[in-house]
Amino acid sequence: MSLKIVGITACTAGIAHTYIVAEKIATAAQEAGHQCKIETQGTIGRQNELTAQDIAECDVVIVAHDIKVGGMERFAGKPVVDIPISTAMKSPKSLIATIEKKLNKK
Amino acid sequence: MGLRDILNEEIIDLNLKATTKDEVLHELAGHLKTAGYINDVESFVKDIYVREEEGITGMGNHIAIPHGKSTSVTKIGIAIGRTSHEIEWESYDGLPVNLIFLFCVSADGDFAKNHMMLLAELAGKLGNDARVEKLQKVETKAELLEVLLAEDAGVAENEVADAEEFDESLISFDL
Numbered sequence: 001m002s003l004k005i006v007g008i009t010a011c012t013a014g015i016a017h018t019y020i021v022a023e024k025i026a027t028a029a030q031e032a033g034h035q036c037k038i039e040t041q042g043t044i045g046r047q048n049e050l051t052a053q054d055i056a057e058c059d060v061v062i063v064a065h066d067i068k069v070g071g072m073e074r075f076a077g078k079p080v081v082d083i084p085i086s087t088a089m090k091s092p093k094s095l096i097a098t099i100e101k102k103l104n105k106k
Numbered sequence: 107m108g109l110r111d112i113l114n115e116e117i118i119d120l121n122l123k124a125t126t127k128d129e130v131l132h133e134l135a136g137h138l139k140t141a142g143y144i145n146d147v148e149s150f151v152k153d154i155y156v157r158e159e160e161g162i163t164g165m166g167n168h169i170a171i172p173h174g175k176s177t178s179v180t181k182i183g184i185a186i187g188r189t190s191h192e193i194e195w196e197s198y199d200g201l202p203v204n205l206i207f208l209f210c211v212s213a214d215g216d217f218a219k220n221h222m223m224l225l226a227e228l229a230g231k232l233g234n235d236a237r238v239e240k241l242q243k244v245e246t247k248a249e250l251l252e253v254l255l256a257e258d259a260g261v262a263e264n265e266v267a268d269a270e271e272f273d274e275s276l277i278s279f280d281l
Contacts, residue, residue, distance in 0.1 A: 087276065
């Protein structure tokens with residue numbers, strides 16, 4: 001089953017981790033055959049911003065963050081995975097595998 | 107302006123002599139000073155350590171990206187070093203590092219947004235295992251730049267396992 005995954009990353013300094021983790025999640029998702037779009041919220045503001053359509057069509061939302069992220073209300077009614085940056089950094093592949101498993105069980 | 111414009115061979119060193127984290131930071135900071143990116147090595151390194159105190163910069167996969175905002179920075183850039191020794195470094199996978207990307211960022215709140223976007227772009231590229239695998243193998247600075255600038259990193263030859271298995275209890279989809 002191919003999933004549509006969206007997400008947000010935001011780290012404390014907003015310079016590097018935010019973007020590395022975004023890439024790690026997206027790569028892991030794509031390698032597992034899913035579509036994935038991650039919005040980054042860093043010192044330079046929001047990039048690759050999720051559209052209403054992205055969110056409406058998504059199966060799951062991954063929020064990897066160490067600081068408060070903006071726009072969480074956009075995900076009302078969607079399954080949200082809320083984890084620290086470090087977890088996404090260490091375990092991107094098993095994160096995606098676990099999401100697949102749990103969504104299938106629902 | 108593109109990523110190529112902030113990458114400068116003068117501040118890339120594929121043969122760092124350093125054997126410790128502190129030596130790595132000083133050696134790379136020395137290159138930044140020589141190339142006119144910072145005006146003082148010690149105060150720059152001190153500011154890097156302030157950021158190091160706040161959290162881990164060893165990204166796993168033998169890569170570290172120390173970064174800090176410092177008033178000693180006069181020009182935003184990124185120093186890149188590779189060591190032949192493995193360097194002890196706090197990292198997400200617990201492994202030492204040998205490839206270091208030292209972000210050189212001005213403490214001035216009015217820093218150039220363009221430059222910061224390019225640093226962000228570069229950071230994103232380092233999240234890709236296939237690209238990192240290639241970076242470990244390059245022999246010249248030109249090759250290193252080529253790998254960093256490539257749009258598509260391709261597929262890693264050796265799959266990199268997660269540093270840690272994801273804790274399934276972190277997800278509950280009971281809506």
